[in-house]
Amino acid sequence: MTNAYSGRKATGTCDLLITHVHIATMDPSINAHSENTAGSYGEISDGAVVIDQGVIQWVGSAESIPSALQPKEVINGHGQWLMPGLIDCHTHLIYAGDRSTEFEQRLEGKSYSDIAKQGGGIMSTVNATRRCSLDHLIDQSRPRLEALLREGVTTLEIKSGYGLNLETELKILRAARELEQQYPVRIEKTFLGAHTLPPEFSGQADAYIKHVCEEMLPVIAEEGLATAVDVFCENIAFNVSQTEKVFQCAKSLGLHVKLHAEQLSDSQGTQLATAYEALSVDHLEYLSEEGVKALENSTTVATLLPGAFYFLKESQLPPVEKLRASGIPMALATDLNPGTSPFTSLRLMMNMACTLFGLTPSEALAGVTRQSARALGLHHQVGMIKTGYQADLTLWPIQSPASLAASLTGERPSLTFYQGKVRSSSAY
Ligand code: NIG
Ligand code: FE
Numbered sequence: 166m167t168n169a170y171s172g173r174k175a176t177g178t179c180d181l182l183i184t185h186v187h188i189a190t191m192d193p194s195i196n197a198h199s200e201n202t203a204g205s206y207g208e209i210s211d212g213a214v215v216i217d218q219g220v221i222q223w224v225g226s227a228e229s230i231p232s233a234l235q236p237k238e239v240i241n242g243h244g245q246w247l248m249p250g251l252i253d254c255h256t257h258l259i260y261a262g263d264r265s266t267e268f269e270q271r272l273e274g275k276s277y278s279d280i281a282k283q284g285g286g287i288m289s290t291v292n293a294t295r296r297c298s299l300d301h302l303i304d305q306s307r308p309r310l311e312a313l314l315r316e317g318v319t320t321l322e323i324k325s326g327y328g329l330n331l332e333t334e335l336k337i338l339r340a341a342r343e344l345e346q347q348y349p350v351r352i353e354k355t356f357l358g359a360h361t362l363p364p365e366f367s368g369q370a371d372a373y374i375k376h377v378c379e380e381m382l383p384v385i386a387e388e389g390l391a392t393a394v395d396v397f398c399e400n401i402a403f404n405v406s407q408t409e410k411v412f413q414c415a416k417s418l419g420l421h422v423k424l425h426a427e428q429l430s431d432s433q434g435t436q437l438a439t440a441y442e443a444l445s446v447d448h449l450e451y452l453s454e455e456g457v458k459a460l461e462n463s464t465t466v467a468t469l470l471p472g473a474f475y476f477l478k479e480s481q482l483p484p485v486e487k488l489r490a491s492g493i494p495m496a497l498a499t500d501l502n503p504g505t506s507p508f509t510s511l512r513l514m515m516n517m518a519c520t521l522f523g524l525t526p527s528e529a530l531a532g533v534t535r536q537s538a539r540a541l542g543l544h545h546q547v548g549m550i551k552t553g554y555q556a557d558l559t560l561w562p563i564q565s566p567a568s569l570a571a572s573l574t575g576e577r578p579s580l581t582f583y584q585g586k587v588r589s590s591s592a593y
Contacts, residue, residue, distance in 0.1 A: 178235045179217040180585060183558075184227050186242030188212040189566040190550040191249055191534045205527050206566045207549070214247065216556040219584035224550055245579060246566055248530070249548055250319025250557035251511050254537035255447050255468055255498035257357075258313075259306045259337045259344075260327045262293025264503045277477050277505065278429065281401050287327070287361040290503055294327040294337065303340045309501060310344055311593040312509035317559035317578040319350060319588075320538070320547055322498075324395055326357030330365075331381050334358055338390040349583040351557075353541050355423065356382065356391040359411050361402050374407045378414035386418040392542075393421035393444060398434035405437050412441045421542055427451040428473070439463035445496060445540040449483040450474060457484060461491040466540040468496040469524075469532070471517035472506035485522050495524070496540040497532030515570035526570035556585035 190207035213230050215223035223231070267280050267289070280286045294302065313321060323341040328334035338354050345352035358377040366373035385391050394415035396408045402425075403411075412422045421444050426434035428448035435446045435456035446452075446460070447468040460467055467488050473479075488495055497518050500506040508514070515529035524532065538548025547555050559578040561569070568576070581588045 177233065178237065179215050179222060180236070181216040181238045181240065181556075182213060182230065182234065182236035183216070183240045183242060183247060183560075184213040184230065186212055186214070186245055186247040186560065188214065188224065188550055189246060189248045189530065190224060191531055192549045192551050193535075206530065208566070211244075212247070214550060214556075214558070216582075216585045219556055219586070221550060221552055221554050221556050224552060240580070242560055246561045246563050247550065248317075248559050248561060248566065248569070249534040249550055250559055250581065250583065251317045251533050252537035252541070252543075252548055253313060253318050253321040253498050253501070253511055253533070254445065254496050254540040255470060255500050256321055256323055257326060257500070257502035258309050258321070258323050259302060259325075259340050260290050260294050260503055261297035261302055261305055262290050262503065264289060264507075267504060271477075278401050281361070284364075286504055288364070290327045291329050291333075291361075291363065295330070295333045299336050299340060299343075302336060303343055306340060306344065309509050310348060310350070313499075313501075313511070314348065314350060314581075314588070314593050315577055315590065316510060316512060317581050318511065319557035319559075319581065319583050320353070320541065320543065321350065322353040322355055322541055324355040324357040325391070326360035326395070326397075329358065329360065329363035331384060334381060334385065335388070335390065338385065342390065349586070349588050351547070353393070353543070354391045355393040355395050356385045356420075357395040357397070358382070358385075359396040359403050359407070361397060370403065370407060374403065374410050378410060382411075382414050382418060386420060391420065393423055395423050395425060396434075397425040398432050398437075399425065399429055400432065401429070405432060405434060408434060409437055409441075412437070412443075416441065423447065423540075427453075427456060431456070435459055435465075439465045444542050447498070447500075448473065450479055450481045452484055454487070457487045457491055457493070460488070460493045466494045466496050466536060468498055468537075468540050469518060469522060470498055470500040470506065471514055471521050472508045473500045474521060475517055476506055476508075483522060485524065489528075494536045494539055495528060495532055496536040497524075497529060498537060498540075510573075512569055512573060516573060519570050526567040529570040530566060556582055558582040
């Protein structure tokens with residue numbers, strides 16, 4: 166059992182003391198050599214957390230809570246499990262329209278690529294999103310965000326990419342900003358103007374990339390509407406040299422880059438992305454040995470998206486064993502979108518990552534906490550229960566932290582804290 170941990174302010178007044186909780190800190194420096202081979206949850210049994218001004222000030226065992234501490238509020242967790250708030254590092258949450266008929270077409274044997282080449286797929290959602298007003302777009306996206314919040318998500322990423330013209334890309338990112346102002350959640354915004362080629366630029370992919378770099382990105386950056394830039398690098402979207410142009414432009418504007426890479430084929434986007442210090446490369450079913458090597462020598466996170474793998478009935482598995490053996494951080498996300506992953510549950514993704522990809526439940530939990538924080542460049546602030554980190558926490562009425570991946574029987578967090586404040590669960 167772990168004993169005391171150092172804290173910034175373990176004495177005096179504080180806003181909140183949470184006590185008598187088992188803690189999955191997800192901090193790899195805690196209990197790293199535990200004999201419990203079932204997991205590296207960085208667990209503290211019968212623990213306590215001290216919070217002040219939205220920040221974790223102290224983490225340790227309940228028996229060593231500093232006696233002089235004067236908390237304004239005390240919450241007794243009665244043996245429930247306290248975990249970091251969940252982090253969904255890859256979503257396309259804001260869109261209009263519906264793609265259920267494409268699901269039917271795919272069940273009848275048409276491929277995702279065929280549907281895209283015939284003007285459906287991403288373009289179908291682009292057409293609906295272009296027609297939709299800002300207010301209606303926000304209202305249609307709200308239930309998807311609320312579903313994530315109900316499950317304990319405290320940070321998520323939202324991409325644009327269903328506009329493909331400046332006006333609609335701005336509308337999507339402004340909708341994301343508006344939602345962040347309306348809900349107690351942190352939203353990282355990513356510009357995905359290079360998602361697919363819009364019909365106005367048919368046969369002129371290079372000209373569209375020039376348009377993205379010269380007409381769209383500077384405006385997005387100027388308005389502070391995105392912290393990162395993503396590209397769909399694939400044979401039905403953009404090639405490596407077009408991707409590189411977008412990355413160069415993004416970097417010159419001080420934005421992070423990330424990539425939809427090796428989803429349907431090995432385009433070697435991962436090697437390019439690591440050269441540009443991408444935050445993450447996402448999907449990776451067709452990742453090659455060279456791609457794994459490139460990741461091994463980089464700071465880039467491998468983000469796995471089992472929802473899209475499952476929904477597209479993909480049979481090529483991402484090389485999880487090689488990623489693990491090379492010590493590459495693996496994040497997990499919903500990829501929430503209407504075409505390839507219409508799912509609003511990170512816990513379902515955890516379950517799929519274990520059953521379909523062979524992750525352990527503790528890797529899956531790290532994938533939606535510590536590693537997804539890293540995939541957003543927020544790993545010094547969120548994703549672990551650790552002194553100095555944001556007090557974004559979830560309290561679960563479960564017996565073991567493996568439950569989050571193992572069992573989808575309807576438990577929700579009994580409490581979610583965002584920046585140290587209890588988030589009302591009845592509101593959503
Ligand atoms: O992550 N791969 C590209 N983008 C999305 C799919 C978007 C769509 O089909 O609408 C994805 O799978
Ligand atoms: Fe995606």
